[in-house]
Amino acid sequence: MKSRLFYTIIIAFTMLTTENEMKSQERPALNDLTADEERVIIRKATEYPFTGLYEKFNDKGTYLCKQCGNALFWSDAKFDARCGWPSFDDEITGAVKRVKDADGMRTEIVCASCGGHLGHVFEGEGFTAKNTRHCVNSVSIDFVPEVIGPGNYGTALFAGGCFWGVEYFLQKEPGVVAVESGYTGGHVKNPSYRQVSAGNTGHAETVKVTYDTRKTSYEKLLKLFLEIHDPTQVGRQGPDIGDQYRSEIFCKNEEQKKIALKYIGLLKEKGLKVATQVTKASEFYTAEEYHQDYYFRNGKTPYCHAYTKRF
Numbered sequence: 309m310k311s312r313l314f315y316t317i318i319i320a321f322t323m324l325t326t327e328n329e330m331k332s333q334e335r336p337a338l339n340d341l342t343a344d345e346e347r348v349i350i351r352k353a354t355e356y357p358f359t360g361l362y363e364k365f366n367d368k369g370t371y372l373c374k375q376c377g378n379a380l381f382w383s384d385a386k387f388d389a390r391c392g393w394p395s396f397d398d399e400i401t402g403a404v405k406r407v408k409d410a411d412g413m414r415t416e417i418v419c420a421s422c423g424g425h426l427g428h429v430f431e432g433e434g435f436t437a438k439n440t441r442h443c444v445n446s447v448s449i450d451f452v453p454e455v456i457g458p459g460n461y462g463t464a465l466f467a468g469g470c471f472w473g474v475e476y477f478l479q480k481e482p483g484v485v486a487v488e489s490g491y492t493g494g495h496v497k498n499p500s501y502r503q504v505s506a507g508n509t510g511h512a513e514t515v516k517v518t519y520d521t522r523k524t525s526y527e528k529l530l531k532l533f534l535e536i537h538d539p540t541q542v543g544r545q546g547p548d549i550g551d552q553y554r555s556e557i558f559c560k561n562e563e564q565k566k567i568a569l570k571y572i573g574l575l576k577e578k579g580l581k582v583a584t585q586v587t588k589a590s591e592f593y594t595a596e597e598y599h600q601d602y603y604f605r606n607g608k609t610p611y612c613h614a615y616t617k618r619f
């Protein structure tokens with residue numbers, strides 16, 4: 309009788325763990341799209357040539373699907389076809405699906421994971437040895453400055469004071485594949501550090517985190533974010549004073565918003581006067597090169613951030 313009870317407990321425990329593991333491996337929710345993104349990704353329109361963010365862009369890294377985070381193309385497949393759109397002569401195996409276009413002439417390419425429209429593929433033009441041109445709308449893709457493997461990646465945007473410190477703690481976290489310091493939440497396009505520091509762009513110093521959804525989750529990263537800065541400070545973080553140092557979580561979808569509100573609620577229950585704002589994500593602008601990996605490159609440790617266990 310005793311051993312039967314023992315096995316029942318073991319089985320129940322195993323089921324519980326398996327369920328938790330499955331939950332942490334769930335694919336994150338699709339990102340909300342802006343009107344421009346929806347026009348291209350859902351309604352299959354084409355962005356105006358020579359206008360996209362990645363048309364003349366040659367950094368080393370990986371291009372992800374804007375809607376679902378699926379890794380689509382590596383930068384070494386990118387070439388300049390002078391056609392007005394980013395061009396790639398190869399895709400990451402299995403990431404892109406070819407579909408006969410409604411016009412009966414061209415071949416449309418969609419994300420194999422979410423079906424989002426990417427553009428068209430052409431063969432036999434002789435641009436490169438692979439003789440293939442994936443002609444992709446910039447608006448359908450997002451860029452990560454790391455060469456990463458196939459799979460689905462999540463993105464989180466956290467503002468919690470000086471971005472050097474937030475970046476320092478998040479980039480050490482297992483499952484995080486890239487962190488970038490930048491600006492979001494304001495009304496000025498392509499702002500400079502100087503403009504943001506002047507305090508009237510509306511932007512917050514923000515860290516964009518790209519993570520492997522098989523190894524970590526938004527929930528885990530969000531909890532860590534709330535533990536590496538002081539979410540009760542208003543319009544500042546430690547010695548850094550100004551609206552650009554405010555605490556804010558910029559959500560890519562409703563799922564992220566739900567998780568952010570849940571943990572802020574838990575902190576409030578514990579008596580913390582949380583000032584962290586939860587808002588919908590808008591365009592993220594990568595900061596100047598010298599702000600990236602600041603502490604690691606300079607061999608220093610943060611003056612403005614520290615880990616405090618809160619959960």
Ligand SMILES: [Zn+2]
Pocket residue numbers: 373374375376377378419420421422423424
């Ligand atoms: Zn996708």
